[in-house]
Amino acid sequence: MTQTATISADTLVPTFESLDEIGEALTRRGSALYGGEAVTQLAHALQCATLAEDAGCSQALITAALLHDLGHMAGQGDDEQSAHSELGARLLARVFGRNVTEPVRLHVNAKRYLCAVDSTYWGTLSEASKQSLVWQGGPYAADQAKRFISQPHADDAVRLRQWDDAAKVSGLATRSLAHFIEIARGVQVKHTRTE
Ligand code: FE
Numbered sequence: 001m002t003q004t005a006t007i008s009a010d011t012l013v014p015t016f017e018s019l020d021e022i023g024e025a026l027t028r029r030g031s032a033l034y035g036g037e038a039v040t041q042l043a044h045a046l047q048c049a050t051l052a053e054d055a056g057c058s059q060a061l062i063t064a065a066l067l068h069d070l071g072h073m074a075g076q077g078d079d080e081q082s083a084h085s086e087l088g089a090r091l092l093a094r095v096f097g098r099n100v101t102e103p104v105r106l107h108v109n110a111k112r113y114l115c116a117v118d119s120t121y122w123g124t125l126s127e128a129s130k131q132s133l134v135w136q137g138g139p140y141a142a143d144q145a146k147r148f149i150s151q152p153h154a155d156d157a158v159r160l161r162q163w164d165d166a167a168k169v170s171g172l173a174t175r176s177l178a179h180f181i182e183i184a185r186g187v188q189v190k191h192t193r194t195e
Helices: 019-029 040-053 059-067 085-092 098-117 127-135 142-149 152-164 177-185
Strands: 006-007
Touching: 006 040, 006 059, 006 085, 006 127, 019 059, 019 177, 040 152, 040 177, 059 098, 059 152, 059 177, 085 098, 098 127, 098 152
Parallel strands: none
Antiparallel strands: none
């Protein structure tokens, strides 16, 4: 990971330079438990990507599902805020386009959206996820929900969120990390300039 790459004009954050670095990070850091859940970060990522693939979605969204919590795994996301989704999107920005980074960036706020538009959704969340919802700002008001879903890729973020919520099952069989890295390889963006 490069510690000095400039992602936006005024913010210095670490970023991944290649898919190989991302795969290494998943392998190296994925053994940590996923928040207050019964699965590891890597198991959660693989379950989420498997659910996305089984749903027949795009390769970009499968990749976003695999990598949506990279901000947690990078060890610099604030678990108590939506910052891990912002960080995750920035970490991925040199390797993937917005079809991957935006669902990642929006997946926390998609929970706030779903709470606003589906009265049964909150009751389906795990205790850890209900708790983090409070820290993340709680359910959106109707006007906030409308603004959220009008953003590009917000619909993909909502789909990702639902797989995210379901991908917390201890011992569930998934496809392999190598399988999903190959899918991601077909989605990655080739940068021809450095900043
Ligand atoms: Fe997640």
